[in-house]
Amino acid sequence: MSISNPTPREREAQADNRLAEMILFIAQKCNGDPKFGATKLNKILFFADFFSFVKRGKPIVGCDFMRLGKGPAPRHMKPVRDSLVSAGRAVVQERQLVSGHTQHKVLALKEPDLSEFSGEDINFMLEIICALKPFSAEEVSELSHSHPAWEIAEDKESIPLEAAFIMSMDHEESDIATALGLHKKLKHA
Secondary structure, eight states: OOOOOOOHHHHHHHHHHHHHHHHHHHHHHTTTOTTOSHHHHHHHHHHHHHHHHHHHSSOSSOOOEEEETTEEEETTHHHHHHHHHHTTSEEEEEEEOTTSOEEEEEEESSOOOOTTSOHHHHHHHHHHHHHHTTOOHHHHHHHHHTSHHHHTSOTTOEEOGGGGGOOOTTSOHHHHHHHHHHHHHHHTO
8 A cells, every 4th residue: 555645635624623722722721811912813824834834844723824914814814714603603703992993803612623633733722822921912913024934935925935944035035045945845845
């Protein structure tokens, strides 16, 4: 019996399933955080996947991130979040902030299925949640904007996971090209 690699569509579906469960997990852990909303959720996911990739050689969720005005976000965040709401597993609470912005806070109604995640995945995610807890959405957004992975992408363009290895934009263009080349090779493997 031969074991085949999953197709790109299968990998995307797996990443979407992992994203859904991690959204619920993060929402549970951040339930008491008044600074937690959609922007902070996106940044927790971004930093967890990118730092996990650097430190452990693999992301936690493995979803595609894109560059948005407020920083990186999972490309399928809205449809995955909406499917959680439709399935009765989560709700999105809207709250007007003093700043005039509207906070969109995901509240988990059901337990996440963490069977696809290792204990190391969960602990790493908890470290990122704790590290970002003191920050507001605006602050964590600014933090993500300073990461070269966000800086090398254009608006709504995918941010290659391999760009996590570029620690500052002071690197040579050849370093950036190498990271992007690695991304293309791995994507088509």
